[in-house]
Amino acid sequence: MTAVADTAPQSAARERGPRTPWALTAPALLLFVGVLLIPLAMTVMLSFHDWGQYKGIEPVFILKNWHEIATDPYYAEMFWRTFRIAILTTLLTAVLGAPEAYILNRMSGRWKSFFLLVILGPLLISVVARTLGWALLFGGNNGLVNKLLMSLGVIRAPIPFMFTETGMVVALAHVMMPFMVLSVWAALQRLDPQIENAAMSLGAGPVTIIRRIIMPQIMPGVLSGAIIVFSLSASAFATPAIIGGRRLKVAATLAYDEFLNTLNWPLGAAVATLLLVALILIVVGSNALIERRYAEVFR
Amino acid sequence: MAYLELDRVAKQFGAQTVVDDFSLAVGKGEFISFLGPSGCGKTTTLQMIAGFLDPTRGAIRLEGKDLTAIHPAKRGLGIVFQSYALFPHMSAAENVAFGLEMRNVPRAERAERVRAALAMVGLAGYEDRHPRRMSGGQQQRVALARALVIKPSVLLLDEPLSNLDAKLREDMQIELRQIQRTIGTTTILVTHDQNEAMSLSDRIVVMSQGRIEQIGTPEETYERPASAFVSQFLGKTNDFAATIDRTSAPARLVAGSWSAPAPAGFSGPVTVSVRPERIGFGDAGLAAKIVTRIFQGNHWLFQCESECGPAIVIRQNDGQTQPAEGETVRLAWRPEDMSVRAGAPA
Ligand SMILES: Nc1ncnc2c1ncn2[C@@H]1O[C@H](COP(=O)(O)OP(=O)(O)OP(=O)(O)O)[C@@H](O)[C@H]1O
Ligand SMILES: [Mg+2]
Numbered sequence: 001m002t003a004v005a006d007t008a009p010q011s012a013a014r015e016r017g018p019r020t021p022w023a024l025t026a027p028a029l030l031l032f033v034g035v036l037l038i039p040l041a042m043t044v045m046l047s048f049h050d051w052g053q054y055k056g057i058e059p060v061f062i063l064k065n066w067h068e069i070a071t072d073p074y075y076a077e078m079f080w081r082t083f084r085i086a087i088l089t090t091l092l093t094a095v096l097g098a099p100e101a102y103i104l105n106r107m108s109g110r111w112k113s114f115f116l117l118v119i120l121g122p123l124l125i126s127v128v129a130r131t132l133g134w135a136l137l138f139g140g141n142n143g144l145v146n147k148l149l150m151s152l153g154v155i156r157a158p159i160p161f162m163f164t165e166t167g168m169v170v171a172l173a174h175v176m177m178p179f180m181v182l183s184v185w186a187a188l189q190r191l192d193p194q195i196e197n198a199a200m201s202l203g204a205g206p207v208t209i210i211r212r213i214i215m216p217q218i219m220p221g222v223l224s225g226a227i228i229v230f231s232l233s234a235s236a237f238a239t240p241a242i243i244g245g246r247r248l249k250v251a252a253t254l255a256y257d258e259f260l261n262t263l264n265w266p267l268g269a270a271v272a273t274l275l276l277v278a279l280i281l282i283v284v285g286s287n288a289l290i291e292r293r294y295a296e297v298f299r
Numbered sequence: 300m301a302y303l304e305l306d307r308v309a310k311q312f313g314a315q316t317v318v319d320d321f322s323l324a325v326g327k328g329e330f331i332s333f334l335g336p337s338g339c340g341k342t343t344t345l346q347m348i349a350g351f352l353d354p355t356r357g358a359i360r361l362e363g364k365d366l367t368a369i370h371p372a373k374r375g376l377g378i379v380f381q382s383y384a385l386f387p388h389m390s391a392a393e394n395v396a397f398g399l400e401m402r403n404v405p406r407a408e409r410a411e412r413v414r415a416a417l418a419m420v421g422l423a424g425y426e427d428r429h430p431r432r433m434s435g436g437q438q439q440r441v442a443l444a445r446a447l448v449i450k451p452s453v454l455l456l457d458e459p460l461s462n463l464d465a466k467l468r469e470d471m472q473i474e475l476r477q478i479q480r481t482i483g484t485t486t487i488l489v490t491h492d493q494n495e496a497m498s499l500s501d502r503i504v505v506m507s508q509g510r511i512e513q514i515g516t517p518e519e520t521y522e523r524p525a526s527a528f529v530s531q532f533l534g535k536t537n538d539f540a541a542t543i544d545r546t547s548a549p550a551r552l553v554a555g556s557w558s559a560p561a562p563a564g565f566s567g568p569v570t571v572s573v574r575p576e577r578i579g580f581g582d583a584g585l586a587a588k589i590v591t592r593i594f595q596g597n598h599w600l601f602q603c604e605s606e607c608g609p610a611i612v613i614r615q616n617d618g619q620t621q622p623a624e625g626e627t628v629r630l631a632w633r634p635e636d637m638s639v640r641a642g643a644p645a
C-alpha cells in the first residue's frame with residue numbers, strides 16, 4: 001500500500017518528463033539571467049577594476065576601490081547615514097502605519113474603501129512628484145508652509161527641511177507608508193473577527209486587547225512591512241536625491257554621482273555592491289529571526 | 300424568580316427588524332437551546348445577552364439586575380464562539396488562563412484552575428500546545444475550558460459543535476451535557492440542529508424570523524408543536540385537513556374516513572398533525588394506498604397517498620409482516636398522539 005502511494009507521484013513526474021518544469025520556466029529564467037544576474041555580475045566585477053582621471057577604466061583585478069571604502073571614514077559615515085535614515089523611516093512608518101491599518105480595518109464599509117483609496121492613492125503618483133510636494137511646502141524661504149508660518153510670526157527662520165536627515169526621513173516615510181499599511185492590513189485580515197469579543201468577554205479592556213491580543217498577532221505583518229520599507233528606504237534614490245541633493249548623500253545617490261558625475265564607475269560599482277550585500281544580509285537575517293520567533297502565528 | 304430574563308427584547312439593523320418581542324425566563328442551572336433556521340436571529344439574540352450588540356428595545360436582566368447597563372467585559376459570562384476565536388499566539392494553557400489573569404487571580408491558583416479546567420474537557424497534557432496545532436475537536440474543548448474556568452454566571456454557546464464531524468459532534472454533545480450537569484452552569488446553546496437541541500436541552504426556544512414560535516421541553520415541542528412551523532422544523536410530520544362535524548352529538552373531528560371525538564374550542568376547518576411513527580395500520584381510519592416502502596434496518600418507512608393528501612408512516616421492524624407497495628390500508632392514530640390547530644394546512 002505504501003509502496004503504491006510512494007511511486008505514484010514519481011511515475012506522474014516521469015510521464016510529464018523531467019525537463020518540462022525547466023522548459024516552462026525557461027523564458028522567465030532567461031529574462032532573469034539576462035537583465036538581472038549578468039549586469040549584477042558585471043557590476044561586481046567592475047568594482048575590482050582600476051580607474052584614473054585620465055586613463056579611464058582599466059580592466060584589471062585590484063582591491064583599490066574596496067580598500068578606499070574600508071579606510072576612508074567618509075564612506076563609513078555615508079553608509080551609517082543611509083542605514084540610520086532607513087531605520088528611522090521604518091520606525092516612523094511602523095508607529096504611524098500599524099495604528100492606521102487597525103483603525104482602517106475597524107471602519108465600516110464605505111468609509112473603509114474610501115480611506116483605503118486615500119492611503120493607496122499615492123502609489124499611483126510618481127515618487128518624484130510626491131517628494132517635490134514636500135519641497136514645495138518646506139523648501140527654504142519660498143516653501144508654502146514656511147512662508148505662512150513666518151508671515152503669521154510663529155517662526156522667524158524657515159523650518160529646516162531640505163538637505164536635512166529629518167526632511168529625508170519624513171519624505172521617505174510618506175512615500176513608504178502604503179507598504180507598511182498594506183502589510184499590517186493583510187495581517188489584520190487573518191484575525192478571527194470575534195477575537196476581540198472573545199477577549200472582552202473574558203474581562204479584557206480595550207488597551208489590554210490591543211496589547212495582548214491584537215499586537216502579537218499583527219507583529220509579523222509589521223515586521224514584514226518593516227523589511228520592505230527598510231530595504232526600499234536604504235536603496236531609495238529619488239527622495240534622497242531631491243531632499244538631500246549633493247550636500248547630504250546616501251549610498252544610492254553617491255553611487256549615482258560616481259557613475260554619472262565623477263565617471264568613476266568602479267568606485268560607484270563598489271558602493272552599489274556593498275549596499276546590495278549589506279541589504280541582503282540584513283533582510284535575510286531578520287526574516288529568519290522573525291519566522292522563528294513567530295512560528296505559531298505564521299502557521 | 301427567573302435567573303436570566305429577557306423582556307420583550309428587539310433588535311433592528313436599520314429598517315430591518317432581526318429580533319422582535321423576545322421574552323424568555325431562564326431558571327438557574329437550566330440548559331436552554333435557541334433553535335431555528337439560518338438567519339432567524341439566534342446569534343443576534345446571544346450577542347445581545349453577551350453585550351456585543353445593544354438591544355433596540357426591551358430589557359435583559361440577570362438576577363433582577365439590568366444587564367444592558369453593564370459593560371460586556373464586566374458581565375462575567377462565558378462564551379464559546381462558532382469559530383472558537385482562540386488566541387493563536389498563546390498555548391492552550393495561556394488561552395484558558397487569560398480570563399483568570401484579567402481577574403487578577405494569583406499565579407498559583409491560576410495554574411491549578413487552568414489545569415483542572417483542561418482536565419475536565421479531557422485535554423490534560425495539552426497545556427503547551429498552540430491552537431493551530433490542535434484538531435477542531437480539541438480547539439473546541441479549549442474554547443469551552445476557557446469559557447468555564449472563569450466560573451461564568453451564564454454560559455453562551457454559539458453553534459459550538461457545527462464545525463465538527465458527525466461522530467465527534469455526538470461525543471461532544473454527551474460530554475457537554477455531562478459537564479453542564481456536573482457544574483450546573485446556566486447555559487444557552489444556539490443551534491440549528493434539532494437533534495442537538497433535543498438531546499441537550501431542558502427547554503427549547505424555537506425561533507423563526509426573529510420571533511419565538513414556541514418555548515417548551517423537547518417532548519412538548521415535539522409532541523405538541525404550537526405552530527405548523529414548529530412541527531415541520533422538529534422532525535417529520537403529517538398535516539391532514541380536517542373539519543369539526545357538529546351535526547352529530549357529541550361533535551366529531553373528521554378527516555376523510557377517520558374520525559374522533561372533537562376537542563373543545565375548535566370550529567370550522569382545522570389541521571390535524573400526527574408524527575409518522577404514531578400512525579398505525581388498522582381496520583378503520585383514513586383510507587390510503589402505499590406508494591413506496593423503504594426498509595431502513597430498525598424501521599420501515601412508508602410513503603402513502605391518502606384521502607387527505609400524502610402521508611408518511613414509520614413502523615418499527617418488530618418482526619410483523621408489513622403491507623406491501625400498492626396495497627390499500629387504513630391509517631389510524633390515537634387522539635392523544637395528534638395535535639390540532641385552527642385553519643387549513645399551509
Ligand atoms: N450587523 C448586521 N447588520 C445588518 N444585518 C445583520 C447584522 N447582523 C446580522 N444581520 C441580519 O440579521 C439576521 C439574523 O442574523 P443572525 O446572525 O442572528 O442569524 P442566526 O440565526 O444566528 O443565523 P445562523 O444560523 O446562520 O448563524 C440575518 O438576516 C442577518 O442578515
Ligand atoms: Mg449564527
